[in-house]
Amino acid sequence: MNWKSGISFLAPFLALLRKTRRSPPKSFRRVRPGDPEWPAASAWEGLNTQVGGRLLKVSDPLAACRADPYGKACRDLFANLRNPYYILDQVNLTQTSGWARAWTSQPSAYAVVAESAVDVAAAVNFAREHRLRLVVKGTGHSYKGTSNAPDSLLIWTRNMRKVQMHDAFVPQGCMGKVAPQPAVSCDAGCIWGHTYNEVTTKGGRYVQGGDCMTVGVAGLISSGGFGAWSKRYGTAAANLLEAEVVTADGRIRVVNACNDPELFWALKGGGGGSFGVITRLTLRTFELPAEFGTVDVTVRASSKSAYRRLIGQFVSHYREYLFNPHWGDQVQFLNGHILRINMSCQGLDQAQMEAAWKPFSQFLRSSSDDYAIPKTPGFAIFPARTLWDPRVVFEEPDDVISDSRPGAPIENFVWAGDEEEAGRYIHGWGSAWLPEDLLQPARQEALADALFAASQQGSFVLQFKKALAGGDREQIEASRDTATNPQVLKAFALALVGDGGPPAFAGIPGHEPPSNAHQTAAGITRIMDALYKLVPDAGTYVSESDYFLKDWQRAFWGSNYPRLKKAKDRYDPDGLFTVHHGVGSEDWSDDGFTRHT
Structure with a gap:
């Protein structure tokens, strides 16, 4: 949210939030290794017995690099960090290696490799009784670093795969x-x-x-x-x-x-x-629908004015032909006055899919001097049952990347482009839901102007798949009965911008966090500011948002936050489960070890 919009907007929300808060708790501090209260070896052995020998003392994944940063073992580690399936199988790693000025992936002190709810319960009881910082990790995909914390007990659920x-x-x-x-x-x-x-x-x-x-x-x-x-x-x-x-x-x-x-x-x-x-x-x-379809079109405008017209045309076209339950995915606004359309559909055949794009294609042909299409547009329809079939997807090897480890199962693959997520070090992120009323004829020009202004600051994306307006009414009502910010029900897209680089860790020569990450983050802020001028009070998606967001309670959950806080106080009154910008985390220090008085 742009705080220039003023505190007055939040006053009713904050008043309601205060009503849900309990009396201020007494100061409370979790214990760390080296503290007198840290569990003795016999206590850890008792937990190990309870969980069938599946308690691990977690090692430093960078130990080889600290010993010899230019050695083969370190080179091999950083090569493996580009394989998300390798990371999945490591108790001491996370899919994101960190976020500039925010957090760095660090291993827990101990981990329970859970294979059942009984194992999990044993770990929960142990952490509560010994005042330990508790962390939960399945695949470790949290951009906010919520699946890791140093000096903690980790519950690792990766082996529970039925x-x-x-x-x-x-x-x-x-x-x-x-x-x-x-x-x-x-x-x-x-x-x-x-x-x-x-x-x-x-x-x-x-x-x-x-x-x-x-x-x-x-x-x-x-x-x-x-x-x-x-x-x-x-x-x-x-x-x-x-x-x-x-x-x-x-x-x-x-x-x-x-x-x-x-x-x-x-x-x-x-x-x-x-x-x-x-x-x-x-x-x-x-x-399952009979078929799924994809559309891949890249358009380069010859000038700023042509790009602005292109954006306006796409906004109008989307509202008229694509704003319905059949269509999803995204469109990218890229540097160089490029619009890249990556859309997908369900419930349409080839003719219906192509008909939905015919007016847009005619616009481009009528202005061929202003717009170039660098590669042949792709319009594909395929049997829905084959989308995730490993026997079929590898027939198009450019579309997928397999798990490179010897003996890896064939179903271990990722879509080409997603591989850059493995080990990624985030420089900055921002996102905002755009309300459907911006698609009304009277507001389309303002929307197009804002999108164009944002594009002049850098690249970003509109993800139509992460908003529900224009969708199936029954599913919108079902989503109303969730804790997600109700803004999603009336949003047509999530505007999203993020940037980062390869895995980075402080103190490892050749793999240090980049010194210019703050410049990238500043550019992301400029893009978001251009959008906030149009939607100053936009909410956002908790999993893909700014780590440093100030009004996260309102942005993530809106009017649902007081109800969530009440549930938190009922089921976890002592805050055993504490994560960055999670419900109730305002009661805790940033590292999750000290409860405020």
Whole structure:
């Protein structure tokens, strides 16, 4: 949010938030290694026995580099850090290596390699009883660094990977209240790529999830979660039917609309790592469309004025032909007056897909002196069941990158372009939801002007898949019953800008964080400021937002925050689960070790 809009806007929200807060707690500090209260070796051995020998003392992943930064072992490590599947299998690493001036990936002191909810409960009880900093990691995809903390006990759920299909699922305790429906249950360590392979390739169904193959199912649901066709299938969180979760008291709970409904609601987009440790999720599945389609078009304008016309034309075209449940994905505004369209569709055939773009194509042909198309536009329709089929995707080797480790399973692949996410060191990030009323004829010029102004500051993207306006009414209503900021219901796109570089760690020669990261971050701020002039009070998506956002409670959850804080105080009154900008984190120091008085 642009704070120049004034504090007065937030006054009613802050007053409501104060009503939900408990009396100020007494000062509380978690213990670190070396403190007198740190658990003795015998206590750790007792925990190890409880969890079947799956307690690890975590090593420094950079030890070889600290010993010999130019040696083969260090070179091999940084080569592996570009493989997200390698990172997935390391207890001491995270998919993002850090964020400039914010955080750096650091290993925990100990980790429980959980294989069941019972293991998780043992770790939760141990952390609570010994006043330890507790961290939860599945795949480690948090941009905000919430899946790592030094001097902590880590609950690592990666080994919990069971996927089970259901023909007629009824949540526990809901018999007679909820109709049976097709669903899929996923353990906490499941990733979306493998889940799609089970649900779609093998099962012939569709489940709403994320685009990145190595993102965890549990993490995406906790943050709300979007897929390519969110306007058709709603948010991932809205499709949650039931969750097994271990709360701060060590109880293993099965929650749904009938059991612990407030906790169930909070898990649907209330943010990962704040309410408990999710160990299993059950999601509704949908009938699979016959076909999916993709559109890939790059247009370069010859001048600023031509680029502004192009943006205006696209805004008008989107409102008229693409603002509906069939279409998703994104359009990029790139340096050099380039518009790159990467859209996808479901429920359309080849002729219908091409017809939706015919007026835009005619506009480009009528102004051929102003617009160049560097490569042949791509319009492709393919059987929906093949989208995540590893036997099929490798027929187009330029589109995918496989896990390079010897013996890696064939389903270990990522889409080309996503590989840069592995080990990424973030320089800066920003995002904002754009409301659907900007698409009305009277406001399209203002929208196009703002997009053009932002493009003159740098590259950014509009992701239509991460907003629900224009979508299926039933799915919008289902998403209304989640903790996500209600702005998403009336937003047509998420404007997003982020930048970063290869893995970076302070003190490792040749791999130090870049000194110019602050300049990149300043450029991102300028882009966002150009958009905030149009939407000064825009909310945003918790998983892809600015680490330094000041009014994060309002931005992430809007009017839902007081209800979330009440649920937090009920299920985790002592703040065992504390993450950066998570519900209730305002009660804690930035490192999560000291509770404010």
